[in-house]
Amino acid sequence: MYKKMNEYIADFTKQLSEALEIAEKFSVESVPNFDNVVICGMGGSGIGGTILSQMIEAHCPVPVIASKDYSIPAFVSEKTLVIACSYSGNTEETLEALAYAQDAEAYIVCISSGGKLTELAHANNWPLVVIPGGVPPRAAFAYPVMQLFRIAELHGMTSSDWNGEVRKAIAYLDANEEAIRAEARKLAEVAHTRIPVIYATTWLDGVGARWQQQLAENAKMLSWHNAYPEMNHNEVVGWRQDYNNLCVVFLHSSFDHPSNTKRMNLTKEVYKKYTSSIFEYHAEGDSKIEHALHLIHLGDWMTEFAAELRGMDSVEVDVIDWLKGELAKA
Secondary structure, three states: OOOOOHHHHHHHHHHHHHHHHHHHHOOOOOOOOOOEEEOOHHHHHHHHHHHHHHHOOOOOOOEEEEEOOOOOOOOOOOOEEEEEEEEOOOOOOHHHHHHHHHHHOEEEEEEEEOOOHHHHHHHHOOOHHHHHOOOOHHHOHHHHHHHHHHHHHHOOOOOOOOOHHEEEEEHHHHOHHHHHHHHHHHHHHOOOEEEEEEEEEEEHHHHHHHHHHHHHHHOOOEEEEEEEEEHHHHHHHHHOOOOOOOEEEEEEEOOOHHHHHHHHHHHHHHHHOOOOOOEEEEEEOOOOOHHHHHHHHHHHHHHHHHHHHHOOOOOOOHHHHHHHHHHHHH
């Protein structure tokens, strides 16, 4: 039986600490040379791959993509590192993609709490990180994402500083928990009766996607997210009439390109003409990891408060369970 979603969110830093302990114990005997990386995962298991790929692309020596489908890119070969991440271990898209990766003789590493993926990893002697189960996947975000950073470190994709940066993020979140909840509730009080529009820059686009996913699953609300500067070349033109049913949320970071910060400030003046609900949040910390974790925690609380205000059960995802059941009949 699941706990209430607010209990999982309140335990976020505890999960991060536990996830770090698991990550620190994981190692690989040898690391083959590879030319590219594909991270396979869906939903709450897949968003970590998106966030990692965007966060490390500025210094990672090889391309990293997050793949969210039954298939894998045609370039996957024995020179590809494939990371299969499924919290339950039974995500059908990830398992099918993994079969293709195996056929392509890719180097495979797995992250799971059990299920078929764990069985396959043991049967094929693939490196495997086992994480705690029994939690809604979206509420277990900390467990797989920390393993992704550890795998990235072990395979030369990022520096080892990430561990200390996460610990600094934990300290900040713990020290500022009440203030973060207060900001989240203030936003939820406005956003829960509107359609939130989340804007961030490209490296934080995965965090914006996390907000959108959490609004859908926790608060049962539709929303959308987009990234600067790309949206300045298309979506901005759509702001042409009154949209007081929309609530704009800017996610800012000091790591944003200065021109993107300027773009956000300029287009904010455009949005003001068409909606009265505009919120801005500036990530805290000294690293990209700290910034991302701060904004993720803020968003998680906001979606929980929005669920409460809408009278929704933030754990329930009956339509996903129904869809899985219908697919299993085929």
